[in-house]
Amino acid sequence: MTIFRNCEGITRRNCLQLGLGGLVGAGLAPLLRGRALADVGIERQQQADACILVWLDGGPTHYETFDPKPEAPVEIRGEFGTTPTAVPGTHFSEHMVNLAGIFDKYSLIRSIRHDQGNHGAGNHYMMTGAPPRIPVGCGAFVSFHPSLGSVVAKEVGAPDGLPPYFSMPSMSRSGGPNFLGANYAPFVVSNDPNRNGFRVRDVALPDGVLHDRFNRRRELRSQLDQLPRWEDSAVGDPSVTADEFYVQGYQLMESAQAQAAFRVETEEASLRDRYGRNSFGQRALLARRLVEAGVPFVTLYEGGWDHHTNIFDAISKRIPPLESTIATLIQDLEDRGRLERTLVLVLGEFGRTPKVNDRGGRDHWSNAMSVMMAGGGTPGGQVVGATDRQGYSAVERVLSPERFVSTIYAKLGIDPGKIYITPDGRPVHLVSDDRPIEELMA
């Protein structure tokens, strides 16, 4: 059901029901026609073609990033001061210099709030838009629902030969396809693009195999591949599908365009420097290249944001390179005219506790968190919602993870209210609250 983005002007419900109609056949048709009429006027345009998700695993502090509380008592406001942003009156925490300087290019949501205060659950909620079905533990890597990336992979699809969903350098906790199936699992690039001789696993010949030798093998393979195929689709021969994958695999290996996307080393040295000569920096650059090649979803997974101890030390080391990379990514996308159609998201599973604990850290806190959203028609310089004076809780324009996730789907032209049927036959809403956050939609 990838029709949505291709049929301009079709309504959300319309699409939902096209889906149902396709499944049920004629039985529902009269009902559907009735509904479609009732709904004329709800139209939604696709605003972005791709999404880069920067996932700060562990739950990044909102105080030391986007939501400082300089007027709060010292045990809450912490050690850092603030920095003014490009938008008069809005301040970020003191290390966020570069992102502050380009705040006119993106929006900030300060008021997402949920009730899942451990990593496994919070991760799942923010990455799928669905709370975990049963209580799960902190260390859990759970999946009850398809992740953003997998849904986009299914609904938007991939350009020739390229996988539609990348995750680097590892899969995120709840970033899997769940019932959508293995075809929509992320393609994981664990290799480090900051290393010399960087190569993406399995899409190019392994070391020690030269191109001539590969061709020799391939030729031999085609001569020795004698298993008969039952092309008749009624037979359902899985080896026929296998042949398609071989063709696609070869395409990926041989497509100059696809292979070029992986070649971060061809970027100008000065740009690579601006992205940062570290793994995250070069991965962000690779993400931009993938998006340019047509990949609709890339997750940049950055672990280590669970600062229960010595948060100020850690943050003053961690934030500057990270925020500088993200600022570069946004600027670079804009310079190339891509920002308009590329969504960039920065978030983790939750915020952190107001009071600095006795080990100099902050603990898990899902009552408030900050989420950054750039590109894909997202207005610049806008703060959505607010926490209270001391940052305890989102109080103005309190928003749920569902609405956040629905916003992303809507921007990518995917109907957040659509219903999937699981292999068990259970209808499942993609997002239970399918209303995008209006302020973020163009």
Next chain:
Amino acid sequence: MLFRRVYSLPFLFLAISAFGVGNGTEGWGTELVSFELDVQPILTARGCNQGACHGKQRGQNGFQLSLLGFDSDFDFRALTRQSRGRRISLATPMNSLLLKKATGETPHGGGKILDASGQDYQTLLTWIDQGVPRNRPDEPKIVGVHVVPDDLVLQVGESTQLDVRVNYSDGTSRQVTPTAAYQSNDQPIAKVSEQGLVTAGSLPGETAIMVRYLQEIAVCHVLIPHQNPLSSDLFSKMKSDNVIDHLVWEKLKRLQVAPSRMATDEKFLRRAYADVIGRLPTAQEARRFLESTEDNRREQLVDRLLESPDYAEHWANKWVDLLRPNPYRVGIKAVLNYDQWIRQQFRENRPYDVFIRDLLTAQGSTWDNGPVTFYRDRRSPDELTTMVSRLFLGVRLECAKCHHHPFERWAQDDFYSFAAFFSELGRKGTGLSPPISGGEEMFFDDKVKPVRHPLTEAVMEPKFLYGAAANLGEDSDRTLREKLADWLVSGENPYFAQVQVNRIWADLMGRGLVEPVDDLRVTNPASNQPLLEELARQFVESGFDQKTIIRSILLSEVYRLSSTPTPSNRTDYRNYSRHYRKRLRAEVLLDSLEQISGRELSWRGVPPGAAAKEIWTHRVTSIFLDTFGRPNPNQDPPCERVEALTMTQTLHLMNSPELLQLVTKDGGSADRFSQSDQSDREIIDEIYLAIYSRFPTIQERGVAVAFMAGLPEQRRQAIEDLMWALMNTPEFVFLD
């Protein structure tokens, strides 16, 4: 396995839709209109209470009905009392919101679903005019619904009208054909209209039509035989000493579908190894079998395989798929103990009923008694109910946790009465503390902690799902868990054996007699019910000995059929008239690759020399197993196996540095062959036997000999190339 799940439940939830135009329902004349007997059927038939409409939790735009109308009290209140009664206008019935919305006079998210000139509209209007009576005095209850015919043979393109009647407790009945809802399990085979007209499609085959009237369900089996009748003596000539063959041929005869020919010994050999012991034969093992001329060589092979240590690990690995919890959640030590205990069951070939009884009644510490990890992982009676009913009965009771099962008789009462069997479960020690959860926890039977119905809050008494509930109270020295286990494995319980033989059959034959394999119910009939019952009978008779069943299946003619379709059986995907190709499991592929390469793989946390199928936790890293899909216990449900081939897998086989290393390492088979004094021809035969379990054809040997001759200076590389080429073909990856 493209077809594995495609035709299962998916459509059914949506089935309850806009059916019936509401004319011609026989009724009780001008008597009172009854809410339950007259109004609710309209709501159900029009789809108002579907999951996607007002039946969903929290309703639609403030108006909620019980899902599929299982709760009449709730629905009556919703219509007549909620929202200050504005849905009904007793003063001016025609202005009732119920009618104005339904006819689309007032904007309705669901559109216009009733015609003001139709019978259903009149019924609703009369009901409101009469003052919304709940029941008629002495109102009869529905005692059953029947569809005629319930077993239908149609020719391609032919149609038949179903007739649906409801019987009431007062002995009356009425025809409800127009207001019943219909759903075909397999639309291309037979469609059914909203009026109950069944039309055969263009393909021969069979399916079931589900008929539903309120809570009541009836099923009509439809069979469309092949158009060109087979010669009458075809089946009489076929060997059918094995009762499995007899029952499969019987079915094919009804369908007039001719089975494919017998597959070669090579195919049988490869299937038997991969299916029974989870790896391909070595070149030597293959040669031994293929060169044997003994008549009973297949029997000998199957017996040998069943005694192989690989057998236990392979089948334990399948159970570990179903049972293994997440080590981050329950702790590494508990998972290891559990894994070892499961494997022990298969190494000792313990009868299935004993295995399951011991699991269900396990007591003691997670540190020294593996099976209690089951209870460490599934901690509450309702989690246990969901898991136990599905795994050991093939009953998807979990629907009934929150609402009446939509296609079965299970209600919330059934769910929580079953859950009450776990109400004595006691525990002590350190509970879960993810992500380590390293503590020790003890499980035992203790005082009853009552299980309550979530709505009524009534304390639920333990009650078996079916069969006699007798002797529960009398035998007071038995714990509730023991009583549950007794019932589960008893002869009263056909599902216990059926769901397990269905799993075994699915593993060996590529598709379950019932699919999904653990969803046994009237509305999801087996493709061959007599066969399912026969296998279950053999299983019980053998004392729940799995090896007996495997042996019986492997030595059948049906197991040996070729995958080559015939014009007659090309569309058959559920009657085993041909062998269904399947991809080898991740562990089978990896263990086979290791064997072919002649090198040993090693994993952290697993003893040296262990096979991939012995890996006991997902936390043991393997890019290969992840790529080819091993069940991830972090997923819910955790036992999902990826069966299809993906592009990532294709790329991994082609380009993975790890696999390249495995094949090219010094001391591996390629290296050894290149240094041996064997001729190219001999080496090629060995490689074919190791990878394809067969000798090359003359033509293939010619190609390979020429290839090697072309690279005289690079003999080892040429051998590696040959191995690479074969390992990257479907003939290696799929079991044909």
